[in-house]
Amino acid sequence: MIRMAKQGNMTGRKAAAIRVTAILLAFLASSLFIRILGHNPLAVYGSMLVGAFGSPMRIRDTLTVAIPLTLTSIGILVAFKMKFWNIGAEGQILMGAFAASMVAYNLGNLSRWVVLPLMFLAGFVGGGLWALLPAWLKMKWNTNETIITLMLNYIAIKWITFLQYGPWRDPASMGFPKMPNFASGAIVPKLFGIQAGFLVAILFVVLAHYFMHHSKGGYEVAVVGESVDTARYAGMNVKKIVLTALVISGGISGIVGMLEASGVNHTLNASISAGYGFTAIITTWLSGLKPLVVLPVSILFAAMTKGGGYIQTVYQIPQAAAQVLQSMILFFVIGSEFFVQYKLVFQRKKSPNPQEGGQ
């Protein structure tokens, strides 16, 4: 008989040991897998590192992925802290990008100093409103936010696709379904070869840290997340807190949309969100809902993605196999959290002798 039991005395050292074991196991298991594919595990891991950090260009590319991951994670974190399961970041990114693009297409010829702040604001508003909707529905009719935010993703994707094939199709594209590129004034400039959005990401990590841990607003969000009854008891306006927090959550994702459209893609299409909205759920969770941890976790995650992509071209490993590798690593790391919280008790069929119990 095997059964689960809650871990009682989890020390930091023990938890660390479990996590390290998990990582070792992950490497062991994926090494086996790599061997089966006919490659040398150590060389492949080495290549993953090279692919993620091997040259200034690769570091830039890794960071380019880490920026939206970090920001989106921060956005999701605000909602998750409140136990509001916002899995609609993907849609919020797109709607933020949509709102920002509206500015870019209409005012793109103005000075960068006017256009970019407006786009930034529009991105926040677009994503924020898209998240406000499920929050309002939940407050009003107690709807299930998981389902609604998920479905809103698809609506956002279809909306952008509609624009791409319809009203916003580039007239100069000879009928090809693509939206025009932004004018240069609507493009986030580069700094050290990376889109300047990294400054925004770092700023929001710090802001989020202070907001969550040192501000009244963040404190209220945390209390609502722990217990709505307590929040009401303490005289908090729960509805207002939930709605505000979701506007912030979605708004940050909306900013991601603005940065991705403006700083990276220079146009709008339905795939600029690139799955960040979903991947960031994992990174948010792995960070333990701590803003300062979000940054390294996102960078590591981006490195894993980049490294995984690199080994595909170097070893011509099929994409599916590279994803299996990534998933295996994730599986072990997330799985280890189970063992930090629970332990398995192996029980003998016969009742054991009574001496053992006394210590």
Add this chain to the structure above:
Amino acid sequence: MKRLSALFLALLVASATLFAGCAPKVTSDTEPQQQPEGQQEGQQGEAGTISKEDMVVGFIYVGPIGDGGYTWAHDQGRLFLEEQLGVKTIYKESVPENQEVEQVLRSMVDQGAKAIFATSFGYMDYVEKVSNEFPDVKFFHCSGYKTTANMANYFGRIYESRYLSGIVAGMKTESDIIGYVGAFPIPEVVRGINAFTLGAQSVNPDVKVKVVFTSTWYDPAKEKDAAISLLDQGADVIAQHQDTAGPQQAAQERGAFAIGYNSDMSEAAPAANMTSSVWNWGPYYVEQTQAVMDGTFASHSYWEGFSEGIVDLAPLTANAPEGAAAKVEEAKAKILDGSLFVFEGPLKDQTGAERVAAGVQMTDQEMLSFDWFVEGVEGKIE
């Protein structure tokens, strides 16, 4: 805690043996990333040519190479290139049409790629951007319209082949309804549908072509469902502008017939497939790679058909109607000698209005931005 340490130890031992067992392979496997960039550039600068040993060609695919369709056809071209020139190729499959393209392109340049073929329309702007970053590298973008000094675009007049396949379908259909599963309502697809319809009408004036768009290039299940919906509407032949053989299988399951696309799909649905419009990218890849190696590359827009052998029609199977082969050969010969031009007037649109006057041939520009269906097509471009 004790048990944990034991586990630790076991793990370490296990990993040690695993790694030790394969130590000798290390050097050969890590080879590709040890190519020093600067050295290559130096060599290139000396003569303006690139030796076979230094030549690396990159390919970026939108789907997996095992799709048995579009990406597979490109990958066949890549393998042909390797075989013909003995150059090294690298590829990455399933690259989405977003900023990841840029990163993959840069990563390939970093791995020494001197020529990169990007094989999906949505890659265009990213290729353009990266081409400006790396003037020494030659980029080839498939199915778009942009060029730069070191970025060419290329595509094939697959519509010529579609016209021939339309002849086969038009002869075969008994219900006079042919189903056509299209990916997106974009000029490339619309052009194919129109050519196919004109081909079918050339042998069967009553034929109707019903079109369903799936909004995806690659989704076996969705493509199959779309084909089933067409079969339910009375179609007895299914054609497709999709990357998988899903529609072929749908036809086979219903006892109907099908025309494939991208690659010879006769094996995917042996009881249904009659022929396929296929790509033959290999010769172009060889030619252009050679040009890059020789230093003779010039930016261009390449759009050729049967004459250059970049498109073809797969051999007709036993499912094809009697006499079709002869008709197809006849038409193909006419296309090759110029006596048949697929989009030559009179051409009417769905409303019956004449769009191209008799004797007038559509220009490339008009064909590239096709946004209307010819008469006989049932479907809407949205």
Add this chain to the structure above:
Amino acid sequence: MQAQVFVKMENICKTFGNVKANDRINFDVHQGEIHALLGENGAGKSTLMNMLSGIYKPDSGSIQIHGKEVVFNTPKDSIEMGIGMIHQHYRLVEVQTAKENILLGRKGPFFMKGAHVSKDIREIGEKFGLPVDPEKKVYDMSIGEKQAVEILKVLYQGADILIMDEPTAVLTPQETRKLFAILRNMAAQGCAVIIITHKLHEVMEISDRVTVLRKGTTVGTLATKDTNPKALTDLMVGKTVDLAISRPPVERGRVLLEVKDLCAYDMDKVEVLRDISFKLHAGEVLGVAGVAGSGQKELCESIAGLYPVASGQILYEGESLVGNSPRDIIKKGISMSFIPEDRLGMGLVASMDMVDNFLLKEHHNQKGLWLKRKPIAEKCAEIIRRLEIKTPGVHHPVKQLSGGNIQKVLIGREIETNPHVLITAYAVRGLDIGASHTIYDLINEQKEKGVAILFIGEDLDVLLELCDRIMVLSEGAVTGIVRGDKATKEELGLLMAGEDLGMEVAQ
């Protein structure tokens, strides 16, 4: 000489995480006896009984039932050995009849012969003195009847070892007496009855023998006739304790809180408060008695602005509070404190530390965007000293503290705001005797400061000793307000049962 041994548990050990819930416990029950299992909260009573009913498995030790060694993997194994457990919270399907509930989860043909089963149920009921109508729907039943159904259910399953977890918590004294008669009857019929309790007078009244647990170990098993409440308490607590609760005489002040004709409905539109009227004076403790669910919770939450009021008035020094949210009440500057029944779910944030829990009230008073934790931490440290709260520090999550210390944190926070009105709901529930007395002392200290206190209680002895006046609720209505020093338990019991005694309302 000795009766047959029905249950024998030897050297039972059970650990949860690093807490030893049971440490080498020995426990045996004989045929025909009522055996009380006594101990404070957390002494390991429920853990032990859950092992007997197959919910937990012991880490080590042996269990013998009817002289046979057994290993229970599921509750079903235990039921098959003739053990029936009746939980504190009844597990009946409200919309079904007694018969359907009794048959629930039983093996046998899908369609039972209804008449046949009804007859069986009636027979068992008569044998043990359990008056249950098999065809009656559960929602039509009184608490006492529901309990009877629960008991019948386990008897019908063939149980001859009956475990009752705090069976009197929801009963009036009169219903308790009826239950005890039934239990005695069962013992006389040859069953073994185990009753889990922490109420001493019940142990003295009903049990033949008593086993006392303390901190997961057996302190001893005694024949009830050889012991007394004082001795049992000392065993339970582990030291000599003073059981008396004082009621300091305080000059009563003006009316601070007045409730007039208050009515409220729950979500199903059932009236939960009916025309409640009372006045609460400065410097008095007004107790509220009633069986569980008589409207106590709704009354407190209505006053605190957490429960919607349908009609009536709540006046704080003449100012109406009806329709105000807790936030409005705070904004108005009304200093009223409410210590809710659900400490970790409402009064405190379980996973946060003491400082953040104090912020719950304090953050309203802080200016600016940012929280200032330092002054609060100092205040917390001082309260830890003053109330002798046992905690590793001000930054330790409150949920990891013991029940008594959690309550001290909550009360400490509330009295820190110097309230004029203090509402406490079940302030000592789940606390051990020592901690309970600390709370009583704190309440008296507030009373002496002139605070008006509404004390919702469940132990009638405590209410009678502590409160100046006691208001009795029955089904949401006030059935009487009596003086604490004049009333008897008997009177309170009748009022709780909803009987109109025609008593004068104590002003």
